[in-house]
Amino acid sequence: MTAVAHDEEQAGALIDDVHVKPMVMRGCELDGWLRVAVDALGTDDQPRSWVERGTGFGESLPAR
Secondary structure, eight states, X not given: OEEEEXXXXXXXXXXXXXXXXXXXXXXXXXXXXXXXXXXXXXXSHHHHHHHHHHHHHHHHSOOO
């Protein structure tokens, strides 16, 4: 599995409870973070689309 950050609203729309689930760390669900199963990354284009979603969200955040 891989973790991907998203806008909370967009993350909710991507959850399918099979391949894409909310990320849970130490029993706490992390808003806006998703766990994507390896089965969902079958072709070369699928991992790329998840990386683009995550980096696009990261780039939309204000600079620190």
